[in-house]
Amino acid sequence: MMTQNGFPVVTALIVLPLIAAVALLFMRREWTVRTFTLGVGILECLLCLPLLGYAPDGPAFQFVEQAQWLPALGMTYHMGVDGLSLYMILLTALMLPLCVLGSWTYIAKRVTEFHFCLLLMTSACIGVFAALDFVLFYVFWEAMLVPMYLLIAVWGGPRRRYASIKFFLYTLAGSTLLLAAIVAFRQVGGTFSIPELMEKSYAFKFQVWAFGAMALAFAIKVPMFPFHTWLPAAHVEAPAAGSVLLAAILLKMGTYGFLRFCLPLTPAATETFAPLMIALSIAGIIYGGCIALGQTDIKKLIAYSSVGHMGFVTLGIFLLSTKGVSGAILQMLNHGITTGGLFMMIGLLYERSHSREISDNQGLGKFMPIFMFLFGLFSFSSLAFPGTNSFVGEVLVLIGAFQGNPWIGFAAVPGAMLAAAYMLRLLQRVTWGEPASYKPSWKDLGLREWVTLAPLAALVFYIGLAPALAITTIEPSIERTLAAMRAKNTAMGLTKDMPLAERWLLTGPLAVAGVSDSIRKEHP
Amino acid sequence: MSIIELLPELWLLGVICALFVASLSDRKQSVMTWLPLAAGLGVVAAAAALGARGEFLYATYKVDALSQFFKLLIAFGFAVVTGIASGNKDGKDLTPDYFMLLGLSAWGLMLLASCVELITLYLALELSSYSLYALIPLRGQDRRAAEAGIKYILFGAAVTALALFGLSYIIAAKHTTYIAALATTSWSFADAPLAVVGLTLFLAGFFYKLALFPFHFWCPDVYQGAKNETAAYVATIPKLGAVVVLVRLAAFVTPHMEVTTILAILGAVSMTAGNLAALVQRDLKRLLGFSSVAHAGYVMLGLAAGSAAGLSAAAFYSLAYILMNLAAFYVVCAIAKNDENPSLDDLDGLYRRAPALAMILAVAAFSLVGLPPTAGFAGKLFLLSAAWDQGYHWLVIVAVLNTAISIYYYLSMVRHAYTGESEAPALVAPRGYLVFGGVLAALVLLLGILPAPLYDLAAQAAVALHP
Structure with missing residues (x-):
């Protein structure tokens, strides 16, 4: 195996939970299982520390690891980290110990299997964010379905069977066409390697089909309006840790997919369909907000608020400007922290x-x-109160929107106001409403619960008050992606006001000068 | 001509003779003490003969990379079926002659893998079928088994007649029955209409074995009626024989000819019909029967592609197919009470009653769906990739959409096992038997994670056919 930094950080992050999961099967006592998984979670976070050495102005992909997998078909084991994936990997690793702590007393049955699923989830999610081979990406993308399904189906609420099957069917049905797209890319581009595929430019007709197949898979995962109906069901029925993973990591895979695949591989189609995606995003923002206003179930309310927040993310991505995309990535991170x-x-x-x-x-x-203090803090972050993390992301997206087209900005602003309305209504009633069923046995937060929430609370303020650090890390990757996208569209002869009939005839030059250089920097 | 080249066949023949001797003796002694071991050694023998090459009997019998690959699979499948049967301690029908017939059928399939002449091929096919005709009704006094036996034999006879009729056309049009000679001639409908019609009819004989639509009607009934162990065999190993012949024949047609289009269309219809019918099944074996109809359709992707990549994908997929189906049938046999057919509801609470079986079932089910990282996914990826490269875009899209349909019924097996609750007592299985099932499941996963070594073997076989 070829590694860039000597120690294979990413592989270690993926393999450690897998080994731990197998080890769990031999443990009998519940306490041992919980402590062991917690220990593995902390170790996983420590293993992430080398990733903080990511150099923003360095090569496009860092911490690259490569090994032969199936040479006959050109499949490789290829891992790497760039600005788009760095924070998602860190967030995934952080969520593992927090989820173990958060379900210390919540999960009382089938404890070993629960932690087994948590570990598999972590491993697969990190794989999704780090994979640089299309098949490898798909392997992790699908592998994560099974543990998530079990988390909902076994430890969920009363309607868990319905919710878990809906979740599985929706996401699998969406991603089957992604597999067809992967196979098609291999025929056209001659490889499964994502960096190599990024260097090439494809005919417009092909891009449209490929974009459609990929966007369907990612839009269901995000979920974008009108594919969001699985999300409230899954969130409401899932156990606490399941909801956290779902909100913090799973939904991000969809938006990450847009950034990693749609923008670089199908740039012309992305630009053509961006108005449609923006319209769907705004519909999601307004729709999610309106439905959230009417909920009486707290979890359902937060689930619909997720639809709105993720609408801001997809809006930011399809603005196709540096401001918008960096706002979107920041919002992905923030939504994970806050909603988690x-x-x-x-x-x-x-x-x-x-x-x-x-x-x-x-x-x-x-x-x-x-x-209530912590609940208030996260609620304020959720409605993007200045000083909290979400404010930065949302403002960046809105700035991007107003730069692109003021009407888009005006359309998105009511979403932000709706968020304030439904979160404040929830907060007001939970804090000051007429106590209905309070019993003195309900203790305030204990030490374990404090420790679970403190890292997330600290991040709310940290990103809220000092966002520059995160932005400077991700911005070079975003600029590289957007520049390559523009270069490809120009080389193809795509202009802004070209009618669709003419675009349909565009054929791509297979390689675009300038694009290869920036991505090839991977191997210095 | 050396013995080593025919080692897999000879070893299995030896085992059959030993079973024959055992069936003559009066003592009611079980052969299970030595049979799984002997069959396991057969796998070693087949692996040792992987590199053997040669031609026998006026070049009608050829030992090449393809035949050795499939002989290894057949030997492996036979060994696994005897292993599965070893768990059934009180099965009254598991006598030496039962296994002798099973072995004879597997032996016929091994011969089939090496036949490169159409009449020899036909004889080997019949050899493997005849013992199955006798095996399927063997289930105590069960009337459904008798019905299944009659269905199988009637269908088999009709399709065989059809295949022979087709063979006569091929001989009339091409004046040869050697596959190598046939491969050098043109197979487009414009050049040789008679031969193309004949070939299509001849292929029907193998579609019947493979349970491809519209020759699949026997399949769910036979699985349901036959003993669990017999069903495990019928569902897996005979398909290998059909695939190996189809791979040989597909090597001389090119994509988008009439014959290949028929393959593609039958494949698309077969996977859709199989998956839709499986959605409503409650009987596990019947469900797996319809699932195998769908999988026969998937194999057609590789055969229709006809390229070296397509043929090796079909060979690899049949390996994945027998592995995951054997794992699934292993669970079916292990949870069956008194040789009854288990239904979906019998899986309820399996996670508590037998955690290891539940996990094996989950691995098998997810592999049958084609979820990574399992052998089923790797195989499907190769098939899709090969078909797309040859321009069968519509077929690929039908195939991936079928995955979405099939997930529902495979998932309901896992759902019953993991989320259903039942008061039934825990299932106890001997530790060795569980380890055996665990190895099957581990192989399914391993082949999905590291497909390279076996894919290369399959590719080697395909390249030899299709340089």
Whole structure:
């Protein structure tokens, strides 16, 4: 195996949870299982530390690892990290120990299997974000379905069977056509290697079909309006840790897919369909917000708010400007932190009240002040209050939108106001509402619960007050992607106001000068 | 001509003779003490003969890379089926002559893998079929088994007649029955209409073995009616024989000819019909029967492509297919009570009653769907890739959409096993038997993660056919 930095960091991050998962099968006592997985989670976070050495102005892909896999078909084991994936990998690793801590008492049955699934999830998710071979990406992308399905189906709420099957069917049906696209790219581009495919430019007709197949898979995963119906069902029924993983990591795979594949591989189609995707994003923002206003179930409310927040992410991506895309990536990270935190807290609340209804959890401000402080913090972050992390992401996306076309900006702003409306309504009733079912046995947060939430709370402020660090890390990758995209479209002869009939005839020059140089920098 | 080249066939023949002797003796002694081991040694023998090459009997019998690859698979499948049967301690029908017939059928398939002349091919096919005709009704006094036996034999006879009729056309048009000689002539409908019609009819004989639409009607009934162990055999090994012949014949047609188009269309219809019918099944064996109809359709992707990549993909897929189906049937046999047919509801609570079986079933089911990282996914990827390269875009899209249909019924097996609850007592299986099933599941995963060595073997075989 060829590695760039000597120690194969990414492979270690993927293999460690797998080995731990196998080891779990031989453990009997629940306490051992929990402590062991927690230890593995902390180790996983420590293993991530070398990734902080990512050099923003260095080569396009860093921490690259390459090995033969199936030479006959040109499949390679190829891993690497760039600005688009770096923070997603860090977030995935961070979520593992937090999920173990968060479900310490929440999960009471089939403990070993639960942690087995958590570990598999972590491994597969990191694989998705780091894979630089199309087949390898697909392997991880699908492999993650099974543990997530089991998390919902086994440890979920009363309608878990329905929700888990809906989740599985939706996401699998979406990604089957992605497999066809992968096979098609191999025929046209001659390889499964993502960096090599990125260097080439393809005929417009091919791009449209490929974009359609890939965008369907990613749009279902995000989920974009109108493919979002699986999300509320899955979120409501999933156990706390399942919801956290779903919100913090799974949804990001869809948007990551757009950035990693649609923009670089099908640039002309992306530009052609960007208005459509923007329209769907805005529809999602407004629709998610409106539905969230009417919810009485806290988890459902947060789930619909996710639809709105992810709408901001896809909006940012398809603005195709540096501001918009960096806002989108930041928003991906922020949504993971904030909504992950909120779902974790709802899990803690559910352990006390055994209900997710707002009316059963009213008026807790007097009795559980620390809980309400943190809940308020995450809620404010969710509505993008200045000083919190989401504010930065959302403002960047909005700036990008106003730069692109003021009407897009005007259309998206009500979404931000809706977020304030539904979050404040929730917060007001849970804090100051008439206490309905409070019992003195509901303790305020304990030490374990504090430790679970503290890292996320710290990140809310850290990214909110010092966003420059994150932005400077991701911006070079974004600029590289967008520049390559423009170069390819220009080389193809695509102009802004070209009618579709003429675009349809465009054939791509297979290689575009300038694009190869920037991506080839991978091997210095 | 050396013994080593024919080692797999000779070894299996020896085992059959030993079984014959055992069936003559009066003592009611089980052959299970030595049979799985002997069959396992057969796998070693087949692996040792992988590199053998040669021609026998006036060049009608050829030992080449393709035949050795499939002989290894057949020997492996036979060994696994005897292993599965070893778990059934109180099966009254598992007598030495039962295994002798099973072995004879496998032996016929091994010969089939090496036949390169159409009449020899036909004889080998019949040899493998005759013992199955006798095996399928063997299930105590079960009437459904008798019905299944009659269905199988009637269908088999009709299709065989059809195939022979087709063979007569081929001989009339081409004046030869050697595959090598046939390969050098043109197979377009314009040049040789009679031969193309004949070939299509001849292929029907193998479509029947493979249970490809519209020759699949026997398949669910026979799986349901036959003993669990017999069903495990019928569902897997005979398909290998059909695939190997189809691979040989597909090597001399090129994509987008009439014959290949028929293959592609039958494949598309077969996977769709199989998957849709499987959606409503409750009987596990019947469900797996319809699933095998769908999988026969997937194999057609590689055969229709006809390129070296397509043929090796078809060979690789049949390997993946027998592995995952044997793993699934292993679970079916292990959970069956008193040789009854298990239904989906019998899987309820399996995670608690037998955690190892539940996990093996999950691996098998997800592999049958084609989810990575399993052998089923690797095989499907190769098939799709080969078909797309040859321009069968519509077929690839039909195939991937079928994956979406099939997920529902495979998932419901996993759902019953992992989320269903039942009061049934725990299933106890001997540790060695569980390890054996675990190895099957591990192989399914391993072949998905590291397909390279076996894919290269399959590719080697295909390149020899299709330079």
